[in-house]
Amino acid sequence: MKHILFVCIIAASTWVTEDIKGQWSPVNNPRPSVQILASFGSNLYATSSNVYRSTDDGDSWTTSNGPRGTGVYALAQVDTLLFAGVDAGGVNRSTDHGDTWSAVNNGLKGSKYMYTWWLGVSGKIIFAFSQFGGAVRSLNFGDSWMVSTGLPQ
Numbered sequence: 403m404k405h406i407l408f409v410c411i412i413a414a415s416t417w418v419t420e421d422i423k424g425q426w427s428p429v430n431n432p433r434p435s436v437q438i439l440a441s442f443g444s445n446l447y448a449t450s451s452n453v454y455r456s457t458d459d460g461d462s463w464t465t466s467n468g469p470r471g472t473g474v475y476a477l478a479q480v481d482t483l484l485f486a487g488v489d490a491g492g493v494n495r496s497t498d499h500g501d502t503w504s505a506v507n508n509g510l511k512g513s514k515y516m517y518t519w520w521l522g523v524s525g526k527i528i529f530a531f532s533q534f535g536g537a538v539r540s541l542n543f544g545d546s547w548m549v550s551t552g553l554p555q
Contacts, residue, residue, distance in 0.1 A: 437473065442479040454466070467501060470488065471490045476518065476519060483496070490517060491505065491518075493507060508547065509538065527540070528543070537549075
């Protein structure tokens with residue numbers, strides 16, 4: 403009886419494995435070095451030195467006009483606004499699903515906050531974490547930033 407059960411388990415796992423492999427297919431990769439892959443609504447986003455958007459489940463990708471910096475390392479969305487954390491470019495915001503970007507760095511003092519590598523969202527509050535400056539937060543959709551205290555630099 404144990405042998406029959408073992409054979410059934412092996413047969414079932416082979417069937418499940420074959421079914422899972424059939425669900426994956428290659429996409430037209432926007433760049434060879436993708437940093438972030440995110441889904442907001444019906445759009446897919448991939449980042450490297452720019453932000454790329456797919457509206458057809460990864461079959462094709464369009465390049466955005468910005469954000470400016472040496473690399474895009476973070477993405478976040480609040481309502482219909484898209485935010486990008488940029489290496490040497492601070493925080494950039496898009497109001498048109500990533501087609502165009504503008505820097506929103508009011509309150510990010512000095513170059514230590516310009517290396518924004520992580521973004522987080524809690525409700526409508528946006529948190530940005532820089533490599534050298536620690537944490538900042540925005541209560542007004544990125545229009546201005548305040549330094550958060552209590553975290554190590």
